[in-house]
Amino acid sequence: MYTLLLDTSGPYTTVLLVQNLQLVTSSVVEDRPAEHLHEQIQTSLDRAGLLPSHLHQIAVVIGPGSWTGLNIGVTTAKTLAQVLQIPVCPIRTLDALTESSRLPAWGIMSAGRDRCYYARHTHSKTPEMDVASIDDILQLMEADPETHCIYEYGDTFSERFCDHPHYHTTDRLLPESLILASKNGAILKGNSIHSLVPAYLQPSYVERDASR
Amino acid sequence: MLILGIDTSCDDTGVAVVKQGDIIISNIIASQFSAHERFGGVVPVIAAREHTAKINYILDSALEKAEVSFSDLDAVAVSHHQGLMLSLVVGVSAAKSIALACQIPLIGIHHLEGHIYSNLMGRTDEIHFPFLCLTVAGGHTLLLKVVSHGTYELLGHTRDDAAGEVLDKVARHLHLGFPGGAAIQKLAEKGNPTAYHFPRPLINRRDGEFSFSGLKTAVISAIDRDPNLNVADLCASLQQAIIDLLVSKTMLIAETHDLKQITLAGGVALNQPLRKALQQEVQQRGYQLFTPQTDLCMDNGAMIAGAAFYLYQTRGADPLSIETLANAPLGTTGIRYRPGSKYGKGS
Known part of the structure; x- marks a missing residue:
């Protein structure tokens, strides 16, 4: 096929x-x-x-x-x-972005004007995508101790995540x-x-x- | 030869099936008027969204009405030059996909060539090269000598706004809805065309150059100045000014270049008083006027397929990598549209 x-x-x-x-x-x-x-x-x-x-x-x-x-x-x-x-x-x-990563993982990408598309991927259910400011998303991530990886499509927010050990960027x-x-x-x-x-x-x- | 024609150059999604360049088997036009009406003009982002959402339904409708399937097509033609870039790429993507999936030739057509050929469809025995084409719409006002298939000479053009743009902008200022041409024509029927004395810029110049921006400003100023505005009189006066300009320049160029067959194309060609005024002048001189059928004046896929039938024989097919351009040179002589200076000859 x-x-x-x-x-x-x-x-x-x-x-x-x-x-x-x-x-x-x-x-x-x-x-x-x-x-x-x-x-x-x-x-x-x-x-x-x-x-x-x-x-x-x-x-x-x-x-x-x-x-x-x-x-x-x-x-x-x-x-x-x-x-x-x-x-x-x-x-x-965002599904493709985190598909081959260790879960749970966050997929993010810029939505312009300091806002961000995001989705939290786990083994259990299909993630819902939403849009929020990058500050709101950082708060959500801090409250999520299980997070293994953060993948960004593009590198708009790379400076905000420079200290995170499992932050990755990709341009495709x-x-x-x-x-x-x-x-x-x-x-x-x-x-x-x-x-x-x-x-x-x-x-x-x-x-x-x-x-x- | 059965050609599928696609036009998504502006705000209409047009798909048609045409046989031998002349016989229109189906011609579906999905209008986006309702999506743009509240803005008083075409919003490019909305136009592209609408094309993306609807193009496949329109393809189905055109084939269904023509009672043919994709496998019956011999070629696919598309407007890939001149128009709104975001809109053009949707039609071009669909056309390339059909060409690829069916393994048939792809024929890219300049949108203005579609308008020029809207008159030739079914009339190749009556209209002979060279002839004069006045193509006038919301985005262009041009006088072209059509020398042969795909070869044009620029004999006149607007140096600023297009005639159709003036109608649309004035209609928007008067809250008459969109598109403005039809609304203004309807109101003008009840008005006095000599009530307002609007300027006819460049009318005494002995060449094919038009200018409409001064007229537009004069009309909008009149609307803003006059608290007791008679809208019908204003519309009739504006319409008459545009007709006077178009007719006088067209006849001047026809006489100067000894072109006795004149074709009228584009959205403004739907204006009945313009057709009537041109017809009178043409008859007086023993010339001939050709106007397209109503559904070929608006942007549509049939004129693209019609042009493709003739131009394919001289130019051949285009590659799948054919580019999409908002402002593109026209024909073998490279007539180029340039914002700012508008029309000029390509280098």
Whole structure:
């Protein structure tokens, strides 16, 4: 079973071709997903000797992340799935960020204006993502003695965590984390794929934005 | 040749299926008026959100209405040049995905070429090169000599605002809703076009240059100054000023360059008094005027597919890495849109 995995959430455009959770090809290009993404997909398929019709599923990072990048990634995944009539697995950025780490772990990334998206990942349940000021998040972490690791997507808050022994930053989501996240993610099929939108457009976030 | 055309250059999501460049089998346009209405104009971020949320539904509708499937398509065409960048990338991403998944040619079209070709669709026997095209909308006002497929000469342009922008901005100032052109035309029907004496900038200049910003300022000042404003009279006077400018410059350029066939394109081409005034002038000179059918005046996918049918034969297909540009040169002569100086010839 071949899965095409797309990540356009950050400064790198990542295209992975995965067979039964094993990486077949990997293509990572910096910046400009509007120009690179489809060429990367075609090259990945060519390198694996596959046609688009050989794909069984598409997984895509839906955010948070680069606003335009996510529009491009999600539209591409939805349209490929629509034409090829295959399912789509949406991946949340913070899920992929902590997927291969020791749990419990916190995933964070800047939401602008000194605010931060965060989620606490444990073994027991799917984490809920929320937004808060970095000071509020630091307080939550201090009250959480079980925390093993803190992963930040980007390095906006690196100075605030410089003393933390298990703080890590990354500027792109790693292939193994994306593959694991695609294994654990929900699956959308048929016309329900059309309703897939980047995280910033999902009702819960729109409502939260409106209430602020 | 069956071409799927996609246009997401501004606030309308347009998808169409066109056969042989002429036969429109389906032409679906999802308007975003309600999303932008309260802002009195198009908000680029909202436009892109709406395109992302709706594009796949519109693709389904266009194919369903045409009673074809993706596997029946011979090519996919998309506006990739000229428009709102955030909006353009959504349509381009969808088009590239279809080209990739179906392994069919991708044809990138300049949005203005779509408007130019909206007149040629189904009329290639009647309209002959070279002809004059007046394309006038919210984002552009241009007089182009269409020399051959994909080759244009810039004969006139606005040095500041587009004609459609004046209508939209005045309508917003009067709280008439968005888009402004239709609201102003409706009110103008009941008004006196000579009630207000608005300027006709550059009307006596013997070239194709337009200027609308002074007119816009004069109208907005009149609204702010006059406590007993007669809105119908004001709309009629504004509309007449724009018509006078467009018609006089178009006829001057047509005569100067001996272009006896004139086409009118773009959203402002929907304005009936403009069509009527142009038709009168054209008839007096024994020239011919061509106007597109109503649903081809607005931004739409059909004109993109129509242009693609002809331009594919001369330019061929584009690679999947084709770039998306908000301001892009037009045609083989490289007519370039530049904010500030607006239109000029590319270097």
